[in-house]
Amino acid sequence: xxxxxxxxxxxxxxxxxxxxxxxxxxxxxxxxxxxxxxxxxxxxxxxxxxxxxxxxxxxxxxxxxxxxxxxxxxxxxxxxxxxxxxxxxxxxxxx
Amino acid sequence: xxxxxxxxxxxxxxxxxxxxxxxxxxxxxxxxxxxxxxxxxxxxxxxxxxxxxxxxxxxxxxxxxxxxxxxxxxxxxxxxxxxxxxxxxxxxxxxxxxxxxxxxxxxxxxxxxxxxxxxxxxxxxxxxxxxxxxxxxxxxxxxxxxxxxxxxxxxxxxxxxxxxxxxxxxxxxxxxxxxxxxxxxxxxxxxxxxxxxxxxxxxxxxxxxxxxxxxxxxxxxxxxxxxxxxxxxxxxxxxxxxxxxxxxxxxxxxxxxxxxxxxxxxxxxxxxxxxxxxxxxxxxxxxxxxxxxxxxxxxxxxxxxxxxxxxxxxxxxxxxxxxxxxxxxxxxxxxxxxxxxxxxxxxxxxxxxxxxxxxxxxxxxxxxxxxxxxxxxxxxxxxxxxxxxxxxxxxxxxxxxxxxxxxxxxxxxxxxxxxxxxxxxxxxxxxxxxxxxxxxxxxxxxxxxxxxxxxxxxxxxxxxxxxxxxxxxxxxxxxxx
Numbered sequence: 001x002x003x004x005x006x007x008x009x010x011x012x013x014x015x016x017x018x019x020x021x022x023x024x025x026x027x028x029x030x031x032x033x034x035x036x037x038x039x040x041x042x043x044x045x046x047x048x049x050x051x052x053x054x055x056x057x058x059x060x061x062x063x064x065x066x067x068x069x070x071x072x073x074x075x076x077x078x079x080x081x082x083x084x085x086x087x088x089x090x091x092x093x094x095x
Numbered sequence: 096x097x098x099x100x101x102x103x104x105x106x107x108x109x110x111x112x113x114x115x116x117x118x119x120x121x122x123x124x125x126x127x128x129x130x131x132x133x134x135x136x137x138x139x140x141x142x143x144x145x146x147x148x149x150x151x152x153x154x155x156x157x158x159x160x161x162x163x164x165x166x167x168x169x170x171x172x173x174x175x176x177x178x179x180x181x182x183x184x185x186x187x188x189x190x191x192x193x194x195x196x197x198x199x200x201x202x203x204x205x206x207x208x209x210x211x212x213x214x215x216x217x218x219x220x221x222x223x224x225x226x227x228x229x230x231x232x233x234x235x236x237x238x239x240x241x242x243x244x245x246x247x248x249x250x251x252x253x254x255x256x257x258x259x260x261x262x263x264x265x266x267x268x269x270x271x272x273x274x275x276x277x278x279x280x281x282x283x284x285x286x287x288x289x290x291x292x293x294x295x296x297x298x299x300x301x302x303x304x305x306x307x308x309x310x311x312x313x314x315x316x317x318x319x320x321x322x323x324x325x326x327x328x329x330x331x332x333x334x335x336x337x338x339x340x341x342x343x344x345x346x347x348x349x350x351x352x353x354x355x356x357x358x359x360x361x362x363x364x365x366x367x368x369x370x371x372x373x374x375x376x377x378x379x380x381x382x383x384x385x386x387x388x389x390x391x392x393x394x395x396x397x398x399x400x401x402x403x404x405x406x407x408x409x410x411x412x413x414x415x416x417x418x419x420x421x422x423x424x425x426x427x428x429x430x431x432x433x434x435x436x437x438x439x440x441x442x443x444x445x446x447x448x449x450x451x452x453x454x455x456x457x458x459x460x461x462x463x464x465x466x467x468x469x470x471x472x473x474x475x476x477x478x479x480x481x482x483x484x485x486x487x488x489x490x491x492x493x494x495x496x497x498x499x500x501x502x503x504x505x506x507x508x509x510x511x512x513x514x515x516x517x518x519x520x521x522x523x524x525x526x527x528x529x530x531x532x533x534x535x536x537x538x539x540x541x542x543x544x545x546x547x548x549x550x551x552x553x554x555x556x557x558x559x560x561x562x563x564x565x566x567x568x569x570x571x572x573x574x575x576x
Contacts (some may be wrong), residue, residue: 003454015407015453016414016430017446018438027447033509034451038396038464044471051469052476054298054328055525056285061327075190081421088416091429 001035003028098123100254100573102307103162103314110161117161117205120257121149124163124207127255131576134236137250138209139168139227140176147208150175150200157203159318164199165256167247168210169217170302171291172196175208179293180225181215183440184419193291194326195260195302195319202318211259212246216410217267217295218444219243220514223505226442231501232274233574234540238498241271241514247305248275253576258306258315262292264299265398266494266518269530272305273493273543276532276572278312278560279305281518283550284525285330288323296405297328299398299522308570309531309561313337316553332551340554341561346380348559351486355391356517362496368534368542369492372563376490379562384486388478391520393471395512398519400455400468407452413440447508476524483549488559491517493530493543521547529556532569541569 003011008028012019019027073086082089098106098120109115129145132138141147149163150172166172169179171189173196178184196206214224222245223229230245232238233253240249244261248271251259261268263281272279280303287302294300304315317338322331352373357366373383415421415436422435441449455464482489495516504511521528526547533544544563548555564570 008450011450011453011457013434014457015449016411016433016437017441017449018431018434019446020438023443023446027450030447030508031451031454034399034512037509038400041393041396041400041467041471044390044393044467044474046467046470046474049470049473051466052473053469055476055523056328056330058285058328058330063324071190078190079187079418081415081419090416091425091427091432093429 002032099127103257103311106162106257120161121163124255131253131255134231135233135249135253136230137211137246137255139180139212141209149205149208151205157201160203163205163207163257165207165211165247165250165259167244167261168213169262169293170196170260172206177210179216180213180227181440182226182420183413187418191291194288194323196291198319211250214243215442215445217243217262217264218448220270220511222246223501224442224444229501232498233576234276237500239501241274241498243267244305245271248272248277251277251305251307252574258304258311260302261305262300262302264295264402265522266515268303268305269518269528269545270494270515272530274498274541276541277305277307278309278531280312280529281521281527282553283527285328286551287319288326288329290323290325294409296402297409298405299402309557309564310341313341313557335554337554337557340557342558343562343565345559345562348381349486350376350381350383351386351482351489352383353386353388353489353491355388356491360495361492364536365492365496365542369544372533372544375567376563379566386482386486388482390471390474390478394475394520394523395516397468397471397475397523399512400464401472403448403452404456404465407449410449472523475520479524479526488546488548488555491545493517493545497536497540497542517545526550527553527556529560531560531564534569
């Protein structure tokens with residue numbers, strides 16, 4: 001299956017990646033090969049088969065709502081590429 | 096033998112006898128790194144001196160006191176760079192230790208500061224997708240060490256490490272262990288905490304040991320296994336002493352040989368090595384029976400839907416705000432900043448997987464791809480459930496080929512994906528699996544034997560692997576460097 005250029009651009013937007021024209025071209029060919037390969041799954045009879053999103057039978061692991069130790073503000077901010085005072089800095093969001 | 100060539104259990108004996116201490120062991124490794132790291136390139140961010148900060152802030156009296164460990168670059172080590180070999184995590188120093196690291200420090204293990212090389216975010220089967228460049232296979236420097244834990248496997252094989260931690264999402268511990276002639280285990284999903292492992296595909300990832308022999312594998316499994324409240328998928332089940340499984344006795348065990356693993360595409364020399372291994376296991380008293388895992392051929396396509404879907408979601412956190420790289424163009428808006436940061440920071444394979452994962456989850460394609468893959472995953476798991484009704488474990492080749500040349504598959508992603516054809520099913524089914532050295536090709540490249548068993552029976556894997564190892568010479572062979 002060939003992914004059209006506008007679809008690829010839309011996917012890149014959803015995935016928040018900027019693609020250069022050359023990158024898009026290579027990627028589009030590779031994705032076609034991969035999707036053609038994946039298409040063999042269409043042969044499998046999946047009628048009445050349930051989906052496995054997780055192999056363990058555990059679900060909804062809960063804990064008591066108690067306060068405990070957590071990262072200090074300094075530690076949480078230590079790796080930020082841009083920070084000011086007690087905040088992460090991001091580009092202006094509101095016009 | 097030099098200290099750096101010994102296993103952890105041999106070193107523990109040395110230490111107990113008062114022969115050497117932790118410092119001697121570390122200086123042995125440093126000397127070896129100085130001699131070899133520029134050629135093997137298994138460690139990243141290691142300068143020419145071969146020395147790296149050792150983190151030995153441990154409680155002090157654990158059973159593994161004085162033994163260093165080398166750690167893959169995607170496992171968080173407090174204050175020590177952990178970058179997943181990606182530019183987007185440049186300079187990241189985790190503010191906390193992964194649970195496995197905390198447990199190891201409590202046991203007295205010291206963490207080697209330079210981390211081991213890997214494919215960026217564990218995306219790959221050759222360690223070529225690293226922003227630091229590829230690692231070489233110690234048995235032939237022109238070949239890949241496998242991947243994605245190629246750095247960990249290479250430093251263990253070249254005696255630049257006592258032992259190491261890797262992570263396995265589709266074979267990333269077992270395949271490099273096979274290519275480098277060492278032991279590698281992917282534990283049952285949920286056996287080892289994933290807290291502090293930078294996530295690739297959360298329903299498949301497991302941390303596990305890469306070691307010089309099966310006894311070290313058992314010792315390291317004892318140290319890292321167990322329930323962890325910080326990982327909601329960690330299972331609260333008793334952890335046996337895995338060294339007790341090293342009995343050497345496999346008489347009467349029923350071993351299944353899945354016929355779907357011995358088909359076209361399997362290298363002739365690899366096939367011959369595995370058939371010889373089968374004969375060895377029979378001579379030790381095991382019974383080999385043919386079994387069938389009919390959905391085997393679908394494992395790779397299922398994996399590349401599920402793994403990329405989960406990866407595209409997990410990698411959303413790398414946005415240039417909290418850590419790592421940030422595109423510094425000040426005039427852009429928020430979304431543009433995300434896009435440019437991610438364009439600059441991610442390598443080609445990461446971008447490919449994010450796009451593919453986004454596609455299979457997107458409106459209009461979700462049912463046809465993602466949901467279908469989850470259903471076929473059920474069928475693959477049921478194949479194993481059925482097989483384990485008749486046999487105690489299964490044996491297969493770990494990889495269809497020995498190590499391939501650097502550059503040989505990197506331009507063809509699909510061909511690279513097929514490198515994992517024999518290892519992926521264990522991740523999709525959550526079952527444990529181990530790779531042990533089983534012989535060599537005529538050109539001197541190692542070949543690994545994979546053993547698989549039911550969930551939470553790593554002891555069974557170790558029992559069979561140990562009996563095989565103790566009755567063959569392969570684990571004692573060392574690359575000539």
